[in-house]
Amino acid sequence: MRIVAAISLAAASLAFSSCSGGGEEAAAGGPPPMPQPITMAKRPDAAGGEALYVEYCIMCHGPNGMGSGLLARRMDEGNLELRDNLTPEFVITAARMGIGNMPAIPRGEVSDEDLQAIGEYLAAGPHGGGQ
């Protein structure tokens, strides 16, 4: 389902590429291309907690995400995947209760089991380059 949506999105952006400005062929002197979002397409080998993190969290917590930007204001490391001091309990509590500008994430969106896997993945960090 999501894959189908991603493919049709890609097709749509191809169809409109003349005005999207998001491609490699951005006009000289135009704005820099938008950073590419991180999706499973960029992390084909992701599994378990990492895959769930990519699915549910990385849109805000990736390198250019607003979560990373806000956290970088008060933490040494803004990217959750590069942290070495997270515990599953803290990640779960922050996600369920919401924290600062992050809305609470209800069970209907991310199950307890999935959130536990995400918490364990982050607690086992730091991971990769967050790419």
Ligand code: HEC
């Ligand atoms: C809609 C964007 C958004 C999504 C989606 C999101 N977050 Fe966040 N998250 C934020 C923002 C913004 C902050 C920073 C809150 C602040 O400091 O004001 C944050 C903060 C956090 C923190 C606190 C880190 C700290 O050290 O204080 C944790 C942990 C966290 N998020 C985990 C998650 C997890 C796990 C997911 C996925 C299940 C997730 N977030 C999804 C926006 C998001």
